[in-house]
Amino acid sequence: MSDIAIAPQPADAALFRGRTVALMLAIGIAGFVAMLVLGAYAPDLRSGRNGGAHALSNAVTGYAGLVKLAEATGRNPRIIRNVHDFETEDLLVVTPETGATDISQALIQRATRPTLFILPKWRTVPDEDHPGWARYQGLIPLYEPIGVLAPGVRFTMRQYRSGGGVLTSNGIPGRFREPRPIKVITGIDPTNKQQQDRWRNLTPLLTDAKGGIVLARVGEGPLYVLADPDLLNNRGMKDLGQARSALVLLDWMNSTDPDGIAFDVSMNGLGHSRSPLKLLFEPPFLAMTLAIATALLLAGLHAFGRFGPPRARTRAVAFGKSALVDNSALLIRKAGREARLGGRYAAAMRDRAARAFGAPARLRDGELDQYLDSFKGAHRFTDLMQAAQAASDRHSLLDAAQALHDWQKDKSR
Template identity: 45%
Template sequence: MFNPKIVIAMITAGLVAFALFMVLMAYAGDLRGGRDGRAHALSGSAVGFKGLVRLITLGGGDGELARSEESLDTENLVVAAVEPATSHDALEAFIKARANRPTLIILPKWQVVPDATHPGWVKSAGFMPDFVLSRILDEDGRYKVRQTKGTPIARGQGFMPGFQAPAPAMVQVIEGDDLTPLVTAGTGATLLAKIGDSPLYVLAEPDLLNNQAMRDPVRAKAALTLLDELNATDADGVVFDLTLNGFARQPSALKLAFERPFLPLTLALAVAALLAGLHGAFRFGPAARDQRAVAFGKSALVENSAALLRLARREHRTGEAYAELIREAAAHDSGAHLALRDAELDAYLDRLSPADRPKFTALVEDARTAEDRPRLIAAARALFQWKKDLIT
């Protein structure tokens, strides 16, 4: 038998493990890490933006990661890092969901390959082809993205006149008719621009904000300044979109059980199940063992006595004793008065006998006068049946 404490500990551990398994199964997609070397807010590679998110958080700001369209419904600046695999239709749907609120689109610049020696790191494989970037922004070719040499310092224009940041030797610039330059690295080299009249911005040079830039304190400070300039006046944080990068939260029935408004119901059912288990455990207690009808010593005595009777051929002499046992049992079961004895009790039992059946005294006489085993068995069966009919 196991120690009860060990059994309780095993059951508790099993229940906790099952609950954790269900939670992990519900949120497995949301818990995926960003160690894939891509350009998104979860990535710690050179082209990712995890460093910018951490910088905002460590500075006391609110750097939120958006995994659903509901999270994009905010007045705060939303930063979306598109990738080569991002379709123009997906980007259009994202911009439409923002509905003329501050939004920054960051274009990719580098083609990269995984670094086999460092998981999550990447190596440069050259610049991104111009046509890939132009296709993401507009399928009609209204915008052109290219790489060119720029000035060492990127400077702000428009409502960002005081902005400055170190610029890479080869900068990626964007050109188009309805673009308003906000950050440039020389004549015609627009790194950051506003599209149309809405607060929609496109950053062609990701090296101003990615993890590479966070290595330089000056560029890191300039990155925070850039986001502050683009954000709404009453904003309380920056939101980094992950839906365009394939990290959107997928709805599921299992996940609903752990979220509002169904979380209280889940907890109530769990508590009810726990209480039911405790009730059952304390109600029934340990398993009861069947008791032997005859103890080991008495059983051996009875068997030996029966064997002696058989050897002596005196089995039929036990009929009177058996009749006495039936008399006492019938008197008890029928509720006979305790004062009734012998003939009075026999007369009482005779009155209880059915009219079409032999009387009790006649059956007792048959058992007492039985001369062999077959007659004794027949008389005993008749007495037993009489008592059975009396009870029923």
């Protein structure tokens, strides 16, 4: 029995055309690849315009203005999103926004490298009229900036309304004015029992009129702390003189033959960890990824061209006389009896020729053969008939049958 329906649908009645399937596959593959790429690089694509106090923010408390100014003046600023990139000789600017920010990796990896910590100052809310901007509502409590470097370094601090005078410089270039209001460091907390010995020394670099420290070097290494961020943030960059002094200050801190200035945003929630998926799209693994993609593409093209459109399956047992003839011929072929059919084929050709040439009905056997031999031609019918009867294999039988067919065709012209 056959497992195919009696009336199968024609091949052209497919649900989808070949072009439609190819288009669906192309869109699906492109979408899958795009998803992989976006999944690998999504952290790098975040704009950071959330109104925060970091290098990507264009809010009043952000530092995007300083980054753009450094870029415009050829100082090669770059954004750091991974703590593993702290291993650089460039000046690293770190802008933690709360006292709970974990800065341990920066302190460990940057022990002998120039690092500037800018302490937080303002409490802000998003500006509904300008996406990415922020409005400050007031000063944050002092325990937030004090807790940034604690407990290894714990300052005593104060904030007050200043007169906007010029800050006193202790050996550093630039000319800065007192922010309004101002926040300063007044010393090291003597009650902190976890104070690191290497950071007990506090060297004032910028001070206000009352002796409060605005910028200090902590310990003997190149670790700097800016108590008031308004000297370097977007609020401070609106003054041309202040902006020039900010660049000069960064150059002074970055005096170890650097390649640029690094601004960290990983501690502002905009960082990311190393992704194995990202390695697929970066050298040296990018070559392997392209090779695999090319191999898959070639395999798909080969499969499409090799097999072509699908064909409907045929029945195991066909219908009608054709099926009977085909099955009979198959049985005879498998039995190896094709050569014995030569005489019967010759007899069938004789009857067919008699009807075609109008032989008298009274003629039988030998008389009919003599009648057919009377037709002029290169071969006599009886000779061809004897050759078919004498066939001993498939090839000789085929030659004899072809000769009989050609004889009848020649006589029918």
